[in-house]
Amino acid sequence: MSTQALTNPAVDFSEWYNEVVYRADLADHSPVRGCIIVKPYGYELWDNIKNALDRRFKATGHQNAYFPLFIPKSYLEREAEHVEGFSPELAVVTIGGGKALEEPLVVRPTSETIIGEAMAKWIQSYRDLPLLLNQWANVVRWEMRTRPFLRTTEFLWQEGHTAHATEEEAEAETLQMLDVYADMVVNDAAIPVIRGLKHETEKFAGALRTYTIEAMMGDKRALQSGTSHNLGQNFAKAFNMQYLDKNNQLQNCWTTSWGLSWRVIGGIVMAHGDEKGLKLPPRLAPYQAVIVPIFRNDDERGTVLDAVETLKKALLAADVRVHVDNRDYQPGYKFNDWEMRGVPVRLELGPRDVQNGTVVAGRRDIPGKEGKRFLQQADIAAQVKLLLEEIQANMLAQATAFRDANIFDVHSYDELRSVVEAGGFARGWWNGSNEDIARIKQETSATHRCYPLEQPGGEGVCFMSGKPASQIAIFARAY
RNA sequence: CGGGGUGUGGCGCAGCUUGGUAGCGCGCAGCGAUCGGGACGCUGAGGUCGUGGGUUCGAAUCCCGCCACCCCGACCA
Numbered sequence: 030m031s032t033q034a035l036t037n038p039a040v041d042f043s044e045w046y047n048e049v050v051y052r053a054d055l056a057d058h059s060p061v062r063g064c065i066i067v068k069p070y071g072y073e074l075w076d077n078i079k080n081a082l083d084r085r086f087k088a089t090g091h092q093n094a095y096f097p098l099f100i101p102k103s104y105l106e107r108e109a110e111h112v113e114g115f116s117p118e119l120a121v122v123t124i125g126g127g128k129a130l131e132e133p134l135v136v137r138p139t140s141e142t143i144i145g146e147a148m149a150k151w152i153q154s155y156r157d158l159p160l161l162l163n164q165w166a167n168v169v170r171w172e173m174r175t176r177p178f179l180r181t182t183e184f185l186w187q188e189g190h191t192a193h194a195t196e197e198e199a200e201a202e203t204l205q206m207l208d209v210y211a212d213m214v215v216n217d218a219a220i221p222v223i224r225g226l227k228h229e230t231e232k233f234a235g236a237l238r239t240y241t242i243e244a245m246m247g248d249k250r251a252l253q254s255g256t257s258h259n260l261g262q263n264f265a266k267a268f269n270m271q272y273l274d275k276n277n278q279l280q281n282c283w284t285t286s287w288g289l290s291w292r293v294i295g296g297i298v299m300a301h302g303d304e305k306g307l308k309l310p311p312r313l314a315p316y317q318a319v320i321v322p323i324f325r326n327d328d329e330r331g332t333v334l335d336a337v338e339t340l341k342k343a344l345l346a347a348d349v350r351v352h353v354d355n356r357d358y359q360p361g362y363k364f365n366d367w368e369m370r371g372v373p374v375r376l377e378l379g380p381r382d383v384q385n386g387t388v389v390a391g392r393r394d395i396p397g398k399e400g401k402r403f404l405q406q407a408d409i410a411a412q413v414k415l416l417l418e419e420i421q422a423n424m425l426a427q428a429t430a431f432r433d434a435n436i437f438d439v440h441s442y443d444e445l446r447s448v449v450e451a452g453g454f455a456r457g458w459w460n461g462s463n464e465d466i467a468r469i470k471q472e473t474s475a476t477h478r479c480y481p482l483e484q485p486g487g488e489g490v491c492f493m494s495g496k497p498a499s500q501i502a503i504f505a506r507a508y
Numbered sequence: 509c510g511g512g513g514u515g516u517g518g519c520g521c522a523g524c525u526u527g528g529u530a531g532c533g534c535g536c537a538g539c540g541a542u543c544g545g546g547a548c549g550c551u552g553a554g555g556u557c558g559u560g561g562g563u564u565c566g567a568a569u570c571c572c573g574c575c576a577c578c579c580c581g582a583c584c585a
Contacts, residue, residue: 290585361545379544
């Protein structure tokens with residue numbers, strides 16, 4: 030519940046972020062280090078994200094399944110790069126039922142191995158391909174420093190796992206799912222993203238290559254918001270995922286995996302939030318509209334609440350997620366509270382509105398009086414739906430304008446330094462070494478975010494090494 | 509793991525130097541008033557002072573140990 034002033038994001042962004050997460054009622058602290066409790070309001074938001082993705086997965090031919098939380102330790106070890114990447118952050122169960130286990134069980138940090146093992150059993154023939162699975166699950170990664178939603182020890186996500194007959198199909202799948210992520214994040218979360226290829230030093234442990242969607246937060250840092258991996262035949266070979274082709278030849282499968290987590294909730298907070306708190310995109314908001322009744326006495330109370338009830342029914346009938354705030358607080362308190370919680374549209378209905386057949390609509394994306402206007406009660410559903418679409422579009426437009434204003438082309442290391450120092454994405458021709466990347470990280474704390482899929486074409490000069498370069502890359506400080 | 513800091517009602521803190529058995533703000537409950545931008549008044553509930561030991565007639569306060577958490581340096585959806 031909100032009380033008074035929120036830390037100004039311009040002054041202390043990370044403190045502001047924490048306050049918003051807790052005061053907007055998304056989450057609470059948990060007794061377990063690095064873990065959070067997701068409260069109903071936050072979970073509803075996750076549910077909406079989940080549904081937005083799930084229907085896209087189904088539309089692209091995927092099916093959901095569920096695999097065990099525990100993975101035999103030896104499975105992780107079958108793919109060399111994979112173990113190396115994940116072993117520092119594993120939680121391992123060594124005792125079960127009071128007895129030491131013969132083989133320790135890893136609490137899944139991701140499920141390539143145990144799903145790979147199963148897929149190997151299920152795939153015999155080219156007729157069994159492609160195999161397109163997805164799992165909604167919790168995973169555990171023992172991180173050193175955690176932040177609510179952005180990096181927690183346990184987190185919720187989905188992980189897609191697919192097997193294909195050819196490298197081309199696997200690559201097409203990897204890119205298709207990247208597009209699915211981009212579509213959801215851009216169109217539902219209203220956050221613009223840059224689709225890109227991860228540098229080899231940043232790719233998933235065990236993958237051939239990793240694609241990413243990178244978003245810019247309100248403090249101009251980057252947030253990797255979803256990743257899609259072409260795993261090549263690495264896991265297929267480690268788990269004997271083989272099939273007989275049409276010529277009766279035994280072939281290794283080509284696999285992919287792709288994941289998006291509740292980190293996106295953190296992205297929504299940080300990409301849209303402001304000094305009043307959370308600002309939710311209408312398509313994902315648990316409540317798209319909240320009605321605040323206003324009255325001074327029992328007489329007014331009766332007529333106002335009648336009108337409110339009518340309004341609510343009309344909106345529900347039009348599939349608007351609406352909530353009536355009947356709490357015994359003053360209206361002003363409620364206005365601030367719902368602004369903190371990011372509700373896109375606030376409807377205020379008082380005695381004067383009952384008289385006039387009107388209702389005051391305030392939009393979260395436009396602060397203060399400017400965002401308020403009168404609507405007619407008679408046609409409320411259509412008007413609110415229109416307003417929600419406007420808000421959705423406006424939020425994306427604002428976030429896009431902000432991002433584009435903070436991407437800078439750099440031609441030298443000095444330029445990169447000053448961009449990173451001032452805040453923003455540095456974009457430039459890149460053909461540097463891994464040592465160069467390490468040095469940039471060391472000296473500026475910026476990392477190679479990706480090679481954007483959209484390239485200018487042609488050739489340039491690497492801003493770091495001075496060597497000829499055929500690709501531009503983006504560097505930024507990231508979460 | 510190295511450095512710095514903090515543990516006192518749900519939250520944020522004061523009290524500790526100079527021991528005498530706990531207080532403030534917010535929140536919470538009841539009543540009243542109020543209600544178109546967080547007003548208010550009265551009454552009230554709620555605390556083994558992180559934990560174990562020691563000193564003392566007496567410890568939130570002094571001493572020793574431990575634990576937890578936070579911030580800063582080496583990993584990441």
